[in-house]
Amino acid sequence: MQYDISHGSTAYATYARGYKGPAFNVFYNLTATGTNVIAPETSDSYEIGLKNTLLGGKLTLNLAAFYAKYKNFQANNPDLVAGVVVTRFTNAGDVSTRGVELDATLRPVRDLSITGGAAYTDAHVDKFNAPAGSATIPAGTPLGFAPKWKGNVSVDYRLRTGGFADVLLGAQGSYQSSELGLFAADAVQRQLGTIGAYSLVNLGAGLVSKNDRYKLTFQVRNLFDKSFAAAIANGGPGQAYRYQIPRDADRYFGVTGRVNF
Structure with missing residues (x-):
């Protein structure tokens, strides 16, 4: 959704649903824990923001806030197979990320350009699927x-x-x-x-x-x-x-x- 507040300012809001299909590990000699089907990964993401052109076009200022939740997050996990370390694909659990972003461009005179940006992001584990007998990564651990x-x-x-x-x-x-x-x-x-x-x-x-x-x-x-x-x-x-x-x-x-x- 988009709403033009004025000639130089626009507010927007978005929602997106993501999907990453099921997968398999293809290494030989996998144990039973490595031969299962990797479940699909899904995500729900939201974003709201403002896009502004100010000072007669000399200043561009954009602000955004976002949140995304990933379920059945697909990730690589090191595993020992027949005495060799391999990378195994797993459903690691649920993770989420949220934050705010700002970027700006200022051109006060013809040949001078100042650009910059800043972002705060909190991305962490919500639920960790630990294999049987393995230690669990606590909820809230940063990604x-x-x-x-x-x-x-x-x-x-x-x-x-x-x-x-x-x-x-x-x-x-x-x-x-x-x-x-x-x-x-x-x-x-x-x-x-x-x-x-x-x-x-x-x-x-x-x-x-x-x-x-x-x-x-x-x-x-x-x-x-x-x-x-x-x-x-x-x-x-x-x-x-x-x-x-x-x-x-x-x-x-x-x-x-x-x-x-």
Whole structure:
């Protein structure tokens, strides 16, 4: 449903029903717990929001609130089959997510653009289907890789020189709160497998031809050399934890050239 409040403001509400069909595991030598049919996953999602164009088109501001409930959530589960660790498909249980989002774009003058966004998301387990004899993950446990807070802002400016090329200047910053990198029943493992909060800052400067056909950009990523992990897993040598380190976890420099035809 949509309602135009004014020429530059629109309110909306949506409902969606999702369905993911049944499935089977296809590994050989599965035990009886792995040969069953995976039940369909269903979801009910709701969203309400506002979309606004303000200040004569210079400011775009969007707000949204959402809620989604997933039943018979289909997920991968590590399992031991004939002495080999395999990934088995299971109905993990019921999960839900809710939150609010904001994004905005401001163009106060012709060549200056400021964009940003922020989101609060609470995604957690509602009911966990633990195999017989296994530990249960408590209701309310956050879902993996679902930080509660995320935000970003970027500023881009084009300096028109009147010469053969204009100068481009840009800066971007982002933040995310801590997130669960190791989804496990043991609370200690979840604590040790939590990826801490971190912020990143990127800078860029470049030259662009007047007709935007040629563009050369110099950039520095992760200006303050902030270290962080993209994922954490257990089961390493001596039961050590393994950290997957992404490229952006170290400061680096680069040059990008682009030609538009």
